[in-house]
Amino acid sequence: MLVNQIGEFGLIGRIAAMLSGQTTAGVVRGIGDDVAVLDTSGPEYLLATCDIQIEGVHFTRRAITAYQLGRRVVAINVSDIASMGGYPRWALVSLAIPGNTEVAYVDELYRGMREQAALAGASIVGGNLSGMESGMALDFTLLGVIAPELLVLRSTARTGDSILITGSPGESRAGLELIRQPHLELNPEINRKLLERHLCPQPRLAEGQLLARSRQISAMIDVSDGVIGDLAHICESSGKGAEIEVANLPVSREVSEAALAAGADSIDWVLSGGEDYELLFTARPQAVPELKKMLMDETGTSCTQIGSITDETGEMWVRLADGRRVRPSAEGWDHFA
Amino acid sequence: MLVNQIGEFGLIGRIAAMLSGQTTAGVVRGIGDDVAVLDTSGPEYLLATCDIQIEGVHFTRRAITAYQLGRRVVAINVSDIASMGGYPRWALVSLAIPGNTEVAYVDELYRGMREQAALAGASIVGGNLSGMESGMALDFTLLGVIAPELLVLRSTARTGDSILITGSPGESRAGLELIRQPHLELNPEINRKLLERHLCPQPRLAEGQLLARSRQISAMIDVSDGVIGDLAHICESSGKGAEIEVANLPVSREVSEAALAAGADSIDWVLSGGEDYELLFTARPQAVPELKKMLMDETGTSCTQIGSITDETGEMWVRLADGRRVRPSAEGWDHFA
Numbered sequence: 001m002l003v004n005q006i007g008e009f010g011l012i013g014r015i016a017a018m019l020s021g022q023t024t025a026g027v028v029r030g031i032g033d034d035v036a037v038l039d040t041s042g043p044e045y046l047l048a049t050c051d052i053q054i055e056g057v058h059f060t061r062r063a064i065t066a067y068q069l070g071r072r073v074v075a076i077n078v079s080d081i082a083s084m085g086g087y088p089r090w091a092l093v094s095l096a097i098p099g100n101t102e103v104a105y106v107d108e109l110y111r112g113m114r115e116q117a118a119l120a121g122a123s124i125v126g127g128n129l130s131g132m133e134s135g136m137a138l139d140f141t142l143l144g145v146i147a148p149e150l151l152v153l154r155s156t157a158r159t160g161d162s163i164l165i166t167g168s169p170g171e172s173r174a175g176l177e178l179i180r181q182p183h184l185e186l187n188p189e190i191n192r193k194l195l196e197r198h199l200c201p202q203p204r205l206a207e208g209q210l211l212a213r214s215r216q217i218s219a220m221i222d223v224s225d226g227v228i229g230d231l232a233h234i235c236e237s238s239g240k241g242a243e244i245e246v247a248n249l250p251v252s253r254e255v256s257e258a259a260l261a262a263g264a265d266s267i268d269w270v271l272s273g274g275e276d277y278e279l280l281f282t283a284r285p286q287a288v289p290e291l292k293k294m295l296m297d298e299t300g301t302s303c304t305q306i307g308s309i310t311d312e313t314g315e316m317w318v319r320l321a322d323g324r325r326v327r328p329s330a331e332g333w334d335h336f337a
Numbered sequence: 338m339l340v341n342q343i344g345e346f347g348l349i350g351r352i353a354a355m356l357s358g359q360t361t362a363g364v365v366r367g368i369g370d371d372v373a374v375l376d377t378s379g380p381e382y383l384l385a386t387c388d389i390q391i392e393g394v395h396f397t398r399r400a401i402t403a404y405q406l407g408r409r410v411v412a413i414n415v416s417d418i419a420s421m422g423g424y425p426r427w428a429l430v431s432l433a434i435p436g437n438t439e440v441a442y443v444d445e446l447y448r449g450m451r452e453q454a455a456l457a458g459a460s461i462v463g464g465n466l467s468g469m470e471s472g473m474a475l476d477f478t479l480l481g482v483i484a485p486e487l488l489v490l491r492s493t494a495r496t497g498d499s500i501l502i503t504g505s506p507g508e509s510r511a512g513l514e515l516i517r518q519p520h521l522e523l524n525p526e527i528n529r530k531l532l533e534r535h536l537c538p539q540p541r542l543a544e545g546q547l548l549a550r551s552r553q554i555s556a557m558i559d560v561s562d563g564v565i566g567d568l569a570h571i572c573e574s575s576g577k578g579a580e581i582e583v584a585n586l587p588v589s590r591e592v593s594e595a596a597l598a599a600g601a602d603s604i605d606w607v608l609s610g611g612e613d614y615e616l617l618f619t620a621r622p623q624a625v626p627e628l629k630k631m632l633m634d635e636t637g638t639s640c641t642q643i644g645s646i647t648d649e650t651g652e653m654w655v656r657l658a659d660g661r662r663v664r665p666s667a668e669g670w671d672h673f674a
Contacts, residue, residue: 092385
């Protein structure tokens with residue numbers, strides 16, 4: 001049996017089963033979440049996450065500069081810490097490159113990582129360099145902290161909770177389309193913004209911290225696999241279902257115009273484009289107005305209620321504008337599909 | 338300018354310079370050491386290290402099984418924590434593989450990692466899976482802890498200190514030669530032992546912890562780049578020099594026989610073979626007998642005094658059996674040379 005036959009989430013499930021029963025103390029949350037939560041006996045929990053970027057799979061040197069790649073790999077990890085409400089602190093970098101790589105390329109990569117880490121309050125404190133025959137592998141490990149009482153997990157959504165999302169999902173997917181189809185004619189300003197959203201996503205760190213401190217939200221995840229895919233993660237680990245209202249989805253003007261130019265469905269991009277690094281979270285309906293106002297007042301970021309958590313375990317539904325209820329077609333992003 | 342023109346340590350120096358001036362609190366030791374030392378405001382310091390293994394650079398699937406590779410990548414990281422006197426706790430794994438990899442291969446890899454981690458008292462608590470066009474990249478990040486008063490660094494060797502090493506350096510290099518030249522005829526028992534030493538090195542964890550708790554040692558490092566290479570790291574970061582006595586070097590019978598069969602110099606393998614994962618440490622001469630006895634009594638591991646720290650900053654000398662003093666020819670292992 002091959003890895004692409006069981007898929008990324010099949011493999012994760014298999015590994016999680018194999019690693020169950022490990023006995024080291026201090027593991028508050030282990031395998032299965034994007035971020036491990038560890039109790040170091042200090043005043044705060046330690047958060048640990050990593051993300052590996054492979055040339056030819058996650059990026060090509062033609063489409064992204066070294067500086068952008070550096071920013072991007074840090075942003076992705078910061079987004080994971082943000083989804084717990086945490087505070088990034090320290091990072092390790094493993095970099096494998098061919099010996100004939102330009103030193104200037106490596107310089108730019110670290111400049112990007114350093115700058116994006118600094119924006120999140122983190123420092124790069126160690127790592128590892130290796131040769132590689134061709135291509136490039138970049139693994140970024142980020143450690144953060146959070147007060148135990150503020151920690152937000154993905155597994156604690158409640159029936160009847162509203163589902164909210166920050167910003168404009170789908171813009172990263174639109175940016176990817178502009179890379180794939182460079183001939184698409186868009187307003188240069190929109191073009192620039194969508195490329196930036198794809199290549200250098202800005203994690204919603206202040207937003208995540210603010211939401212956690214509010215004590216008003218029940219579950220949170222960052223959107224890397226797509227809104228549907230990550231909402232499914234919340235539902236699975238919370239033992240719940242969800243219904244999304246298409247009419248309520250935030251579809252930015254930029255996403256609309258890019259989808260129109262590409263002949264694509266903007267709703268599909270919003271629901272399953274992936275790599276948005278927006279925050280998807282749940283809260284009691286009566287808390288929603290206050291949460292929206294707080295986010296806008298303190299960070300300038302909008303958020304939108306897009307549906308509700310149901311008690312139909314594992315059932316995901318999308319209510320279309322015409323009132324019909326359908327199952328989402330997209331499954332989120334599988335790295336081995 | 339290319340990476341292989343400035344070399345691994347040139348590149349590390351450049352990156353360290355670029356990352357200097359980062360301002361996150363809690364960094365006791367950052368870039369430049371194999372292990373970052375972090376103050377989480379808890380009772381113990383946090384230790385963080387990582388090591389990336391690339392197919393075709395660090396291993397080939399022909400020479401090492403998935404299970405052995407899993408054990409090996411954990412052992413390498415445990416060795417780094419051991420060199421600080423620390424206690425491994427939690428690990429993250431980033432794995433990039435092609436979709437057509439056998440699931441059974443991944444199973445065996447995780448079985449090896451889990452077993453070796455458990456031996457060190459650590460659990461795998463998270464990570465990341467990715468596709469890859471061909472080849473494989475495996476990055477292992479290990480977190481550990483140490484009481485601040487027991488932490489041993491590489492930068493604190495003192496003039497006049499004795500230099501000691503555990504076990505039998507050179508055996509890993511001998512094992513590598515047996516893989517490269519499978520026709521070499523050796524006693525099967527010796528053959529098996531040397532291959533094991535190369536493929537599944539056993540980190541000197543209990544030894545490192547014991548040495549740190551003794552409060553009798555001044556500096557320590559684990560030998561990955563070779564005895565000369567890692568002693569140079571101690572000297573550089575301590576602002577000292579060193580002199581090694583060839584006559585005192587531990588040359589195991591296995592190393593002698595393999596070097597003889599391969600027509601190689603056993604002393605060269607001992608001094609610069611690399612990937613030994615023995616501990617190289619310094620202590621006052623008067624503490625040496627007690628340290629040797631303690632290590633042997635409590636762990637069954639021998640250690641040997643191989644030279645002394647001098648005040649000749651940056652000067653590394655090897656005294657040959659005939660009394661002549663020469664500069665070592667080997668420079669340790671440069672990943673881009």
